Amino acid sequence: MPETLNRLRRIDPWGPALAAASVVVFLVHGFGGILTRDLALYAYGGQQFAEGVPPFVSVLNRAGPLAHMVPGVATWVGRLLGADSGSDDLFVMRLLMMVLSVAAVWVVYLLSRDAFGSRLAGVAAASSLLAFQGFVTYATGGPREKTTMMLLVAIALWAVVHRRWGLAGTTVALATLTWQPVFFGGAAAAAVAILLLRARRAQLTALVRFAVGGLLTTAAFVLYYVLVDALEEFLDAFYFINATYTRQTGLLAYFADEPSEIFDGFGWSLWLILLGLAAMVVLGAVRVRRLDRDDPHTVAVVALGGGTLASVLWSCYVFNGWADAMFMLPFAAAGLGGLVHLVARLVPARAGTVVVAAYVAIVLVAATLSSWQTRDERLWAMRDVNEDVLEVVGPDATVMSVGAPQPLVFGRMRNIVYHQMFIAGLYEYVDDTWPGGLEGLAADIEDERPTLITIDHPTWYDFIDPVVERHYEELGTTYLMTWYVDRSLGEAELEELREIVGRDLPDD
Incomplete structure (x- = not known):
């Protein structure tokens, strides 16, 4: 017992305090956010994993397998504890996403504290993370793979700062197995830190440990897919489709073509994020000019700056929506922490503490207000519509989702085929790989004759139009999807x- 008490006393109290503050911010935001297409896809994949169907076998998706496995574990635990509906599954998944987000706030505090050698920097960084609107949105409004990925990135960067190369390699691999593009920022930060080691032997040892950690982790997932006889599905979804079919735009083109979307995702905090990214790159560059390889803080800041620069450059090449910026948020938060720390050092000691306290108070108040202003309660109405529709069509009904998996989640149902997404290159992939192409898929759907067809954007998928016109009645559109029902149902x-x-x- 005395040893346990001593360990508790050694815990930096600012970590738990910031974690507690994050719980407040997240609960203010609430769990009632509408279930969009992408969120429903990950929720559906999680449900299928909980039922024993591997990721990519249950539904074709281009993120990593952990994007489905993590919500799947939440679903499995929830069902053990008595969750008895699709909406219960969703709540448990969102609860886990909140727990992961709380952990991310704590880890970002540790990362920035240890990188800059200052608790003030850590507090400012963690508080800044809470002010990032998109982070809060997915903390309680998921499940989304970006939440899991962010926590893993933060742990990986903390491991780099502490030169725990095996852990860094493992967590970079896990983050990549959640969402592939994160590899570039994490690997770049590790590479810079390794190159700054003085001894060539130390560099080689660190590189080997980092590589072994990453390769063993990746090999474990490959072995899993071999054991479940789904290695081809894993390789296709994780790499080959992305490399050969996926169409993507870049950050600058995205800002030019769809600026409102990224503002909708991050709101005013977008400017804070941009400032943090710029600050992290500049702080790293300044340390390079006065490089001291024996100073762990200098090495840490330069490594974080290098990882930030690599992340931004990758985003200039590939960027498909505001959520794609989330892998840069730990870097941006650390940059803001470092910037506030720098300002505090430029003024007298007592004034510096006041500067940091004022900054933290402002961003935490702003975070709480933003959390309340972006609170969404439409999930309950959406749930009622889905559950009522499914009750009318009966327990033997089947569903074909074309970009609209929400009924599958609420009804704990399985799609009649594993294809649901046909955008950004998947249209061409399905046409090339399905027997008979898209016309063959339409014929198979017609043979299956699902009771319901749900489509997110009916004008996007002309391959299914003939089937819909011959056999289905359009019921209307609710919350991001259009419903079609088989005309063979009775008139009542x-x-x-x-x-x-x-x-x-509400706000349909």
Whole structure:
């Protein structure tokens, strides 16, 4: 017992304090965010994994397998504890995402504290992370792979700062197995830190440990897919489709073509993020000019600056939406922590503490207000529509999702085929690989004759139009998806379905 008490006393109290503050911010935001297409895809993949279906076998997706496995573990635990509906599954997944986000705040504090050698920097960085709107959105409004990925990135960077190369390699691999592009920032930070080691032998040892950690972790996932006889599906989804079919844009083109979308995702905090990224690069560059390889803080800051620069450059090449910026948030938070720390050092000691305290107070208040202002309660109405529709069509009903997996999540149902996404190159992939191409897929859907077809954007998928026109009635559009039902249902059921889908919904 005395040893346990001593260990507790050695815990830096600012970590738990910031974690507690994050819980408040996240709970203010609430768990009622609408279930969008991408969120539903990961929730559906998680449900299927909990039922024993491996990622990429359950549904074709181009993120890493952990994007499905993590919400799957939450679903499995929730069902053990008595979760008895799709909405219960979703709540447990979101609860886990909040726990991971709380952990990310704590780790970012440790990362920045240890990189800059200052608790003030750590507190400022963790507080800044809470002010990033998109981070809070997914903390309780997921599940999204970016939440898991962010925590793993923060741990990887902390391991780099402490020269724990095996852990760094393992966590960079795990982050990459969640969302592939994160590899470039994490690997760049590790590479810079390794190159700054003085002895050639130390560099080689560090590189080997980093590589072994990453390769063993990746090999474990490859072995899993070999054992479940799905290695081809894993390789296709994780690498080959992305390398050969996926169409992507870059950050600058995205800002030029769709600036409102990234502002919608991050709001005012976008400017804070940009400032943090710029600050981290500049702070790293300044340390390079006065490079002291024997100073661990100098090496840490230069490594973080290098990782930030690599992340930004990659984003200039590939960027598909505001959520793609989330892998840069630990770098941006650390940059803001370092910038506030620098300002505090330029003024008298007591004034420096006041500067940091004022900054932290402002961003935490802003984070809480932003969390409340972006609070979304439409999930409950969405759930009611989905559950009511599924109740009318009955327990034997089947669903074909075309970019609209929400009914599958709420109803704990399985799609009639493992394809649901047909955008950004997947349209061409399915046409090339499905027997008979997209026309063959449409014919197979017609043979299966699902009770319901749900589509996110009906004008995007002309291959399914003939099937819909021959056999289905359009019920209407609710919350990001259009419903079609088989006309063979009785008129009484059709009329009831029309009424359900035709309801007035909050902010539909």
